[in-house]
Amino acid sequence: MTNQPNKPAFHSGFVTIVGRPNVGKSTLMNAMIGEKIAIVSPRPQTTRNRLMGILTSDDSQIVFLDTPGIHQPRTQLGDYMMKAVKDALDGMDALVVLVDASNVTERDLKIADEMAAQHGPKLLVLNKIDLKPREALLAEMARFNGKGFDAIIPVSAKTGDGLEELKCELIRVLPEGPKYFPDDAITDQPERLLCAELIREQALRHLRDEVPHGIGVEMMRIQDAREGLTEIDATLYCEKDTHKGIIIGRGGAMLREIGTDARREIERLLGTHVNLKLWVKVRPDWRNRKEDLKNLGYD
Ligand SMILES: Nc1nc2c(ncn2[C@@H]2O[C@H](COP(=O)(O)OP(=O)(O)OP(=O)(O)O)[C@@H](O)[C@H]2O)c(=O)[nH]1
Ligand SMILES: [Mg+2]
Structure with missing residues (x-):
């Protein structure tokens, strides 16, 4: 050289x-x-x-x-x-x-x-x-x-x-050193994790009191349906039946709001249209359960 x-x-x-x-x-x-x-x-x-x-x-x-x-x-x-x-x-x-x-x-x-x-x-x-x-x-x-x-x-x-x-x-x-990552890399996070986080962010934004702390998002499916459209199914975990009611909201209004705002953010990230379906599941004490933590990527 x-x-x-x-x-x-x-x-x-x-x-x-x-x-x-x-x-x-x-x-x-x-x-x-x-x-x-x-x-x-x-x-x-x-x-x-x-x-x-x-x-x-x-x-x-x-x-x-x-x-x-x-x-x-x-x-x-x-x-x-x-x-x-x-x-x-x-x-x-x-x-x-x-x-x-x-x-x-x-x-x-x-x-x-x-x-x-x-x-x-x-x-x-x-x-x-x-x-x-x-x-x-x-x-x-x-x-x-x-x-x-x-x-x-x-x-x-x-x-x-x-x-x-x-x-x-x-x-x-910082010391003199190599370029560890290619010029265009900005993170090591996989897309499905970024999407799950964007859904959790909207849940944090819309929900109050102790509900947000007990929210976890599991990505069930993320799929290129056709050119320019991504289909995503995700489940929101919460810890109590009462929380599930709050997350869904009157006539499903709260879940719709969370979904709409999350979809907008995910569309910005992926650069495609997104069809986002959200489910809500009660998992009592999931924050202390190994299996649940693993499913949500906390392992
Ligand atoms: N006014 C003002 N608000 C800020 C600034 N930086 C962050 N915030 C706000 O502070 C709050 C917390 O910001 P985060 O970036 O989530 O803080 P964090 O330290 O990552 O929090 P954890 O992940 O919970 O540990 C958000 O409401 C931000 O908008 C700042 O420079 N000025
Ligand atoms: Mg932070």
């Missing part, structure tokens, strides 16, 4: 994003990639798996790993989620600890302390600065001084403020 002395070094690596539930980890990853890879909702514990988002430029490839929000698990699903966090910390090249600048808690400080033990470069990123007056931001940033972070970076995943700085900083701390 010929030497190319003027070619700048290529930097690459895996960047794990961790933090409390709801601080905006998934929103941040989506904003960095410029595509919707992870679903987002105002409810805590939206993300249940380790999700990958790949950002490739001329001189770098940043592979983000979005993770479930760190919490005290109370179900086997919760245990699975916390294991997903642990696994994503294994072998990473850099760590982003994300906090909500408009609501920094003792828990965030504790997570920041715990993460100090991790090897490699660590960035503390304060998200949602669009919600925080500039003057008050400095004081929040100062709370993370002396905890061993290589940088403390304020951003808004919503407005895009600070994201370019974050990208530059990540490229700076």
Whole structure:
């Protein structure tokens, strides 16, 4: 191979994003990639798996790993989620600890302390600065001084403020390395999982109280029916008969709304028309049942 002395070094690596539930980890990853890879909702514990988002430029490839929000698990699903966090910390090249600048808690400080033990470069990123007056931001940033972070970076995943700085900083701390994925790859998630997540996202958006936490989506069938049309059958799991009634709604109105909005999102993803059929099934305590967890991809 010929030497190319003027070619700048290529930097690459895996960047794990961790933090409390709801601080905006998934929103941040989506904003960095410029595509919707992870679903987002105002409810805590939206993300249940380790999700990958790949950002490739001329001189770098940043592979983000979005993770479930760190919490005290109370179900086997919760245990699975916390294991997903642990696994994503294994072998990473850099760590982003994300906090909500408009609501920094003792828990965030504790997570920041715990993460100090991790090897490699660590960035503390304060998200949602669009919600925080500039003057008050400095004081929040100062709370993370002396905890061993290589940088403390304020951003808004919503407005895009600070994201370019974050990208530059990540490229700076990532090692020289190969292009792990092809230029056009943005995630490693299979289509059927992305579709199931888009259905769950609409269920999270439309449902209230404790119902959303007990929702799981099983893809029963996804099939190219003919040119430009995909047929999808999916089952929404819930934990109680009363929840099933709420999900279906009066005369089926709620399930129709969830289905219509999910179909629109899936059509955008697949670029085809979609015929989406949804069923609702009660599976008491599925979040503690191995077989059910496996069917939903949480294994
Ligand atoms: N105002 C504002 N809201 C944001 C920002 N980033 C995320 N949000 C909102 O915060 C909520 C949570 O966002 P998610 O991205 O789902 O948070 P998460 O950390 O992935 O949450 P879990 O998956 O539950 O751990 C959503 O309602 C987002 O729209 C931001 O920069 N500014
Ligand atoms: Mg998330």
